[in-house]
Amino acid sequence: EIVLTQSPGTLSLSPGERATLSCRASQSVSSSYLAWYQQKPGQAPRLLIYGASSRATGIPDRFSGSGSGTDFTLTISRLEPEDFAVYYCQQYGNSPLTFGQGTKVEIK
């Protein structure tokens, strides 16, 4: 099983600032089958990024993903008020599919 470790656990930032979230895998993720999701309280997760760097339909270009192998990054270039949420990475290249434990982006 591929274990995904996200850091930091909590990121305290102000609107307008840049957010950099990390996801490290215990072994190489096949074909960069790595996704990022955003989850707000009481809501289902929403797909942001798939294939490590492709934005999902309707996702603003302030969200970008990068990385390969075992190290992946989600960057939010300038935080908007609606971006404060919990973010999860997920690998879907190997079974079982696994998620990271999440990074909470909170308002400073």
Added chain:
Amino acid sequence: QVQLQESGPGLVKPSGTLSLTCTVSGGSISTYYWSWIRQPPGKGLEWIGYIYYSGSTNYNPSLKSRVTISVDTSKNQFSLRLNSVTAADTAVYYCARHKGNGGAVDYWGQGTLVTVSS
């Protein structure tokens, strides 16, 4: 616009069976992979398993001995059964669709809370 809706009991007794159904609307269940994913209160996401529209399945080994996922293409539905439940199975259960050929999850149901308690 594809929509997924979970349905089933919100309360299950310990040692009983959790049964949920996901109804897909706005699109066909065919040619996609469909998953069940759960989230205990205040915790992270756990993939339970998926089914292809043809009926082939893949389960998380941590739950494999207790899980069955099935599909009914005539009703555009797929279902989850989880046996021998304990309080540790209390969670919000989501049904979800995978992009393309088993890719990332692009559509989620709203989720349904299932509590295991006597």
